[in-house]
Every structure is written in C-alpha cells, then in structure tokens.
Amino acid sequence: xxxxxxxxxxxxxxxxxxxxxxxxxxxxxxxxxxxxxxxxxxxxxxxxxxxxxxxxxxxxxxxxxxxxxxxxxxxxxxxxxxxxxxxxxxxxxxxxxxxxxxxxxxxxxxxxxxxxxxxxxxxxxxxxxxxxxxxxxxxxxxxxxxxxxxxxxxxxxxxxxxxxxxxxxxxxxxxxxxxxxxxxxxxxxxxxxxxxxxxxxxxxxxxxxxxxxxxxxxxxxxxxxxxxxxxxxxxxxxxxxxxxxxxxxxxxxxxxxxxxxxxxxxxxxxxxxxxxxxxxxxxxxxxxxxxxxxxxxxxxxxxxxxxxxxxxxxxxxxxxxxxxxxxxxxx
Amino acid sequence: xxxxxxxxxxxxxxxxxxxxxxxxxxxxxxxxxxxxxxxxxxxxxxxxxxxxxxxxxxxxxxxxxxxxxxxxxxxxxxxxxxxxxxxxxxxxxxxxxxxxxxxxxxxxxxxxxxxxxxxxxxxxxxxxxxxxxxxxxxxxxxxxxxxxxxxxxxxxxxxxxxxxxxxxxxxxxxxxxxxxxxxxxxxxxxxxxxxxxxxxxxxxxxxxxxxxxxxxxxxxxxxxxxxxxxxxxxxxxxxxxxxxxxxxxxxxxxxxxxxxxxxxxxxxxxxxxxxxxxxxxx
Numbered sequence: 001x002x003x004x005x006x007x008x009x010x011x012x013x014x015x016x017x018x019x020x021x022x023x024x025x026x027x028x029x030x031x032x033x034x035x036x037x038x039x040x041x042x043x044x045x046x047x048x049x050x051x052x053x054x055x056x057x058x059x060x061x062x063x064x065x066x067x068x069x070x071x072x073x074x075x076x077x078x079x080x081x082x083x084x085x086x087x088x089x090x091x092x093x094x095x096x097x098x099x100x101x102x103x104x105x106x107x108x109x110x111x112x113x114x115x116x117x118x119x120x121x122x123x124x125x126x127x128x129x130x131x132x133x134x135x136x137x138x139x140x141x142x143x144x145x146x147x148x149x150x151x152x153x154x155x156x157x158x159x160x161x162x163x164x165x166x167x168x169x170x171x172x173x174x175x176x177x178x179x180x181x182x183x184x185x186x187x188x189x190x191x192x193x194x195x196x197x198x199x200x201x202x203x204x205x206x207x208x209x210x211x212x213x214x215x216x217x218x219x220x221x222x223x224x225x226x227x228x229x230x231x232x233x234x235x236x237x238x239x240x241x242x243x244x245x246x247x248x249x250x251x252x253x254x255x256x257x258x259x260x261x262x263x264x265x266x267x268x269x270x271x272x273x274x275x276x277x278x279x280x281x282x283x284x285x286x287x288x289x290x291x292x293x294x295x296x297x298x299x300x301x302x303x304x305x306x307x308x309x310x311x312x313x314x315x316x317x318x319x320x321x322x323x324x325x326x327x328x329x330x331x
Numbered sequence: 332x333x334x335x336x337x338x339x340x341x342x343x344x345x346x347x348x349x350x351x352x353x354x355x356x357x358x359x360x361x362x363x364x365x366x367x368x369x370x371x372x373x374x375x376x377x378x379x380x381x382x383x384x385x386x387x388x389x390x391x392x393x394x395x396x397x398x399x400x401x402x403x404x405x406x407x408x409x410x411x412x413x414x415x416x417x418x419x420x421x422x423x424x425x426x427x428x429x430x431x432x433x434x435x436x437x438x439x440x441x442x443x444x445x446x447x448x449x450x451x452x453x454x455x456x457x458x459x460x461x462x463x464x465x466x467x468x469x470x471x472x473x474x475x476x477x478x479x480x481x482x483x484x485x486x487x488x489x490x491x492x493x494x495x496x497x498x499x500x501x502x503x504x505x506x507x508x509x510x511x512x513x514x515x516x517x518x519x520x521x522x523x524x525x526x527x528x529x530x531x532x533x534x535x536x537x538x539x540x541x542x543x544x545x546x547x548x549x550x551x552x553x554x555x556x557x558x559x560x561x562x563x564x565x566x567x568x569x570x571x572x573x574x575x576x577x578x579x580x581x582x583x584x585x586x587x588x589x590x591x592x593x594x595x596x597x598x599x600x601x602x603x604x605x606x607x608x609x610x611x612x613x
Contacts, residue, residue, distance in 0.1 A: 219492070219511055222379040228394035268496040276495075276504030282512060290509050298516035305520060309528040312470070313536070315455035320537035322457070 027074040033066045036080060043083075056128040060135075090121045100186035117152060124148050140185070142178055143169045149179045160241040162250070177207070191240070194229035204234045214279035237261055237278065345552035348576045350545050354418070359546050360592065361411040362478065367599050368404035370522050372397040374603060377515050381610035405489050412482045435465045435566060438476075443562075444469040463561035470532050481521045488514040519607075526604035534597060542597060547589030548581040 030053070037051040056062060067074040072086040091098025101107050101121075109118030124140060131138035139148045146166065150157025160166050160179075168176030182203045183189075189196050201224065205212030215221040215234075223231045237253055244251035252261045262269040262276075281287050282295035351359075375388035375397060391397035422428040430436045435443075448469045450462035467475070488510040491498040495507055534542040545551045553573070557564045567573045581589070 216379075217512075218508075219376070222376045223394050225379040226375055226385050226388055226394060228388075230394060266496055270496075270499055272502070273496060273499035273504050276507045280508045280512075288505050288508060290505070291512060294509055294512050294516070298513075298520070302516065302520050302523075306523060306527070309524070313528065313531045315452075316532075316536055319455045319457070324537060 027065070027067045028076075028079070030066050032079075033073075051128055059129050060132050061128075061130055088122075097186050100184075104186060104188045105190050106188055119152065123152075140180075142174050143172070145178045145180055156241050163239075163241060163243045164245055164248075165243060175207070177203075197229050197233050197235065198224050198227060200235070201233050211279055214281050217280055217282075218278060220278065232265060232278075236264070344580065345554055347550040347578050347580045348553055348556055348573065349549060349578045350551050350556075351549045353549065356546060356549050358411055358415055362408060363592075363596050365404040365408035365411065366521075366525060367596065367603070369401060369408065370518070370526075370603050371599070372401040372404070373518055374522070374606065377518055378607065378610040381606070381613070383606055383609070387606070402493060405486070405493075408482060409486045412479070412486070416479075435563065436467075438467060438472055440469070440472055441465075444472060463565065464559065465562040465566070466560060474529050474532070477521070477524060481517055485514055485517050485521070488517070522603065522607065526600040526607075530597060530600060534593070542590070542593040544581075544586065544589045544593060547592055548585055550578050550581060 034051060034053045037049055039050050039052070041049045041051075043049050051066075061069070069088045069090075070085060071089070071092075073081055091101075106119050109115035110120055126139055131141075133140045133142075135141060138144065146157060146160055146169070150160075165176050165178070169178055182200055183191070191197075191200075201212060201215075212221075212234075216225060220232045224233050239252045242250075242252075244254075246253045246255070248254060249256055251257065258274040259269055259271065262274050266273065277288060280291060282291045285292045371387065372391055375384040378384050388394060388397045391400050419431060423431045433439055433441075435441070443465060447462040447464060450459060451469075453459035454461045491502065491507060491510040492514060495504075498506070533539065533546070545555075551559075553564075564573075567576070
C-alpha cells in the first residue's frame with residue numbers, strides 16, 4: 001500500500017515537471033565559477049577576486065562545491081552575480097564550533113560591539129585554502145597558531161616569543177602549549193576575569209600536575225581552589241605569556257626579580273620573605289627538612305592522639321553500659 | 332580508724348557545691364565561642380577540596396569575610412588565654428595563692444594522675460574499682476593542656492601567617508610553609524579532639540549525656556561530687572571545707588540558659604565534625 005502511494009507520488013511529480021513550464025535553475029559548477037574567478041580576475045577597484053582552484057582543491061573543502069558555502073549563488077540564474085554576496089555561514093556545517101564561538105570574546109567584539117578587527121572564522125582559518133589543524137601548513141597547526149593569533153595580538157606574540165613555551169614549540173615540541181591550549185580555540189574568554197584566572201590553573205596543571213598539586217597545599221592554592229581570586233594564581237608570579245625558568249635572569253621568578261614579584265602583593269617583601277616555598281612538598285626532605293619533620297611529627301601525634309582517646313572512649317562507653325545494666329537501668 | 336568526716340547537713344533538696352568560679356566559666360564560653368568560630372572559618376581552607384568548603388566560606392561573606400572573622404576570633408582566643416596565664420601567674424606569685432602550681436587543686440599533672448589513669452584502665456576492663464578522682468581528672472588536665480599547647484602553637488603560627496612581612500624580619504620565608512602546615516595539622520588535631528574526645532568525655536558519655544551543665548552553671552550537687560570527685564570530696568570533708576563551698580542551686584533561668592548555650596555549642600561542633608568526616612571518607 002505504502003509503495004503504491006510512493007509510486008503514485010513519483011509519477012505525479014514527474015508529470016508535473018513539464019507542466020511548470022521551466023526547470024529549476026541548475027546551480028553553477030565549480031568550473032563555471034573559476035571561469036570568471038581566474039588568476040587575473042580583479043574588481044573594478046583593482047582588488048583581486050581570483051580563486052586559486054588548485055589550492056582550493058588541495059584544501060580540506062576541496063571536494064565541495066563553491067555554492068555549498070556561497071549558498072546564495074546556488075539559486076541565482078543571472079551571472080555575473082552582484083558584488084555583494086551573503087556571508088558564508090560556516091556554522092551551517094560546523095554547528096558545534098559556531099556555538100562555542102558565539103560565547104567568545106571574539107564574537108562579542110565582532111557581533112555585539114561591531115569591532116571591525118575582531119575575528120570571525122576566516123580571519124584565523126583562511127578561506128579557500130583551509131587545511132585541517134593537523135596539517136603542517138594549516139594556519140592553526142599547533143606550532144603555527146601563535147603566528148596566526150599574533151597577526152592581531154602583536155604585543156602578546158612578541159612577549160610569547162621570548163618564553164620557554166615558545167622556545168619549546170620552535171624546537172618542534174608539539175606538547176608545549178601554544179595560544180589555544182590555554183585560551184581554547186573558539187570559546188576564547190576575556191583573560192582578566194577572576195573566573196578565567198582561576199580556571200587556567202587547571203590548564204597549567206594538565207602538563208605541570210605536580211607543580212599544581214604542591215601549589216594546592218599553600219594558602220594561595222587553597223584560596224584559589226575555593227574560587228576566590230584575591231591571592232596569587234600561576235600567572236601572578238610566573239607571568240602569562242613571557243614565562244621563563246627561574247634560572248633565566250629575565251624571569252619574574254629569577255633570584256634578582258623575586259622580591260619585586262612577591263612585593264606586588266606583599267608590600268615590603270625582602271630577601272628573607274622570598275625564601276618562602278610557593279610549591280612545598282612535606283614529603284621531600286631535600287626541599288625543607290623542617291617541614292619534613294613537622295609532617296612526621298603530626299603523622300605520629302594525630303593518629304596517636306585519636307587512636308588513644310578513641311580506645312579510651314570506647315572502653316569507657318562499654319564499661320559504663322555494663323555498670324548501668326548491673327544497676328538494672330537505674331541512674 | 333574513721334577519718335574525721337564532717338558531713339553536710341541532710342536536706343530534702345540536693346546541696347550545690349561550687350566547682351567553677353565565674354571567671355573560669357566566662358573563659359570557657361570565650362574559648363568555646365572563638366573555637367567554634369575559628370573552626371567554621373578555617374575549615375573551608377583546610378578542606379578546600381571538599382564540596383561544602385565554598386558554601387561554608389560564603390556564609391561568612393567569602394574568603395575576605397571568613398578571613399576577617401577568623402582573625403577576630405583568633406585574636407579573642409589569644410587574648411583569653413593570655414589573660415588566663417597572666418591571671419594564674421598573678422595569683423601564684425603576686426597574691427601567693429597556694430596549691431595553684433602543685434597539689435590536688437593544681438592543673439599540673441600529679442603522680443596521682445598517673446595512678447588514676449592506671450586505675451581507670453583497670454576499671455575499664457573490670458579489674459578494679461573506679462579511682463577516686465581529685466578536683467581535676469587526668470583527662471580534664473589533658474584537655475586543659477591541649478588547649479594551652481594548641482593555642483600557643485596555632486597562635487604563633489597564625490600570627491606569622493597574619494603578618495608575614497613583619498615575621499620575615501626575624502624568620503626565613505620557608506617558615507611560612509611550616510607555619511601553614513603546623514596551623515592546619517594542629518587545627519585538624521584540635522577540632523577532632525574537641526568535637527570527638529572532649530565532647531564525649533565532658534558531655535556525651537553515659538552518665539553525662541546529653542551534656543554536663545557544670546561548666547555553665549558553675550556548681551554540682553554534693554551527690555555528684557561524692558561519686559565523680561570522691562578524692563576531692565573526701566579531702567574537703569576531712570578538712571571541713573565542704574560547707575564553705577555550698578552555693579545556691581542554679582535557678583531554672585540559669586539552667587535554661589546553660590542548656591541553650593551547651594546545646595548550641597554541641598550542635599555546631601558536631602555539625603562541623605560531620606563535615607570533616609564527610610570530607611575525609613568521601
């Protein structure tokens with residue numbers, strides 16, 4: 001029964017085609033587009049409107065039709081088409097990315113504030129030559145992404161370039177963090193909010209797990225773990241983009257600069273003050289013998305005390321219950 | 332030969348005898364209130380990974396508010412203990428009061444305390460009668476010295492953490508690490524000790540349950556004293572000093588207030604203790 005209705009519908013549809021008088025417009029093929037958008041194609045103002053077909057075909061979108069993205073051209077019959085085309089909507093396929101981007105500071109700048117320099121998809125990914133981020137030539141490949149972000153954030157990039165992280169990336173260490181590892185790729189947030197300052201600790205910890213563990217033992221670590229940001233988190237001492245090892249004199253935590261760095265919050269900090277260990281480990285005798293002994297001491301005292309009085313109470317309770325039974329529940 | 336016991340007059344209503352003077356009771360209330368406040372405002376940091384930590388901190392207005400309350404209570408507790416130590420020294424050395432630093436009325440551990448402890452252990456396992464305790468039993472002296480020790484250690488560490496820049500004039504910075512560790516470990520010990528051991532020994536154990544009001548009203552009946560402080564009772568009656576200790580029975584209003592304060596303290600303390608147990612076993 002269902003088949004018969006389907007067949008009937010098909011027949012009716014085919015029969016209706018000539019009756020409509022004209023066939024629906026056939027969308028232009030990629031070759032049709034390239035016929036105009038060849039290497040020499042320019043707008044009246046002289047700006048190129050060439051599309052490199054070879055590069056496009058080598059891109060991750062190579063198998064797709066031009067009109068898959070330039071969707072408003074699919075139904076157009078008159079060519080050359082008008083100058084102004086509808087904006088390409090990457091999110092019609094990349095919906096998950098679109099929803100992340102929408103909440104980002106970049107989308108806020110672009111769509112709410114109307115900031116012309118705020119980036120949308122193409123500003124970072126390119127247009128006709130988009131490569132997957134795993135491709136060495138991609139603008140967003142792990143070791144190249146800093147360059148892409150740095151095309152706007154030049155000051156940050158200059159600072160990042162001096163850091164231990166950038167040096168590792170240059171050496172080809174693909175585990176070293178680049179921009180997106182801390183800031184994410186699409187859901188980029190303002191970095192000056194309390195929430196961001198605290199949340200990024202987890203990013204640092206995704207590589208420096210033990211360092212964050214030891215930080216969590218400190219007053220700084222505990223207050224920030226509670227979600228209050230008045231005290232130091234990672235970047236307050238180590239810097240954000242210009243992170244350098246303490247052995248480097250330019251580092252914010254180098255011997256020469258430590259008093260200044262601690263002094264940002266602790267006014268009057270001196271040489272004695274900065275002997276504080278921001279990453280203590282009571283189990284590590286070589287780091288601090290006194291802390292090691294304090295840890296030992298309390299590991300004996302606390303269980304000893306509770307063990308002793310736990311037993312004391314239990315025995316007392318049992319004996320008192322016996323007494324009570326003997327007296328027949330009186331008193 | 333019978334000792335010369337001077338019996339108190341037999342009356343229809345029980346006679347009440349003084350155990351704690353007003354100053355001592357006030358000091359206990361100060362220690363109790365500040366201790367609870369310190370525990371409640373310090374625990375969010377000590378157990379910062381527990382799910383209730385942030386909620387508890389927010390009750391005091393967040394990190395800033397909790398820190399402020401913690402410092403105020405800490406200063407009050409320190410002031411209370413310093414006042415007490417000064418008072419003891421003044422009484423002992425200026426006024427020349429006898430029996431404060433040594434003897435049956437002293438808080439200083441006596442040979443009898445060790446004998447009492449041994450006797451109590453034997454009683455626990457049914458090998459002897461319960462010892463005749465003096466004015467302060469060995470577990471009460473332990474409580475007292477635990478508060479003294481704890482306040483000294485935690486007070487010193489707390490002041491270092493409160494004024495680190497000032498402290499760094501005489502101490503190296505790594506002492507802040509030690510101070511924080513010791514402050515936390517000692518806090519865990521003190522909180523656990525007070526809310527489990529002291530609560531049990533002083534209030535929750537059979538015979539005292541749900542609470543002993545003597546620390547709030549200041550007096551106990553002669554019947555209670557004869558049973559619980561047999562050593563003190565015998566000593567005082569032999570010396571004929573019992574009648575001088577007779578005081579008015581606490582009024583219903585006084586008892587009501589004592590019960591209210593005691594219930595509030597026990598409830599808050601046990602509540603905080605439950606949070607710790609939850610954080611530890613989770």
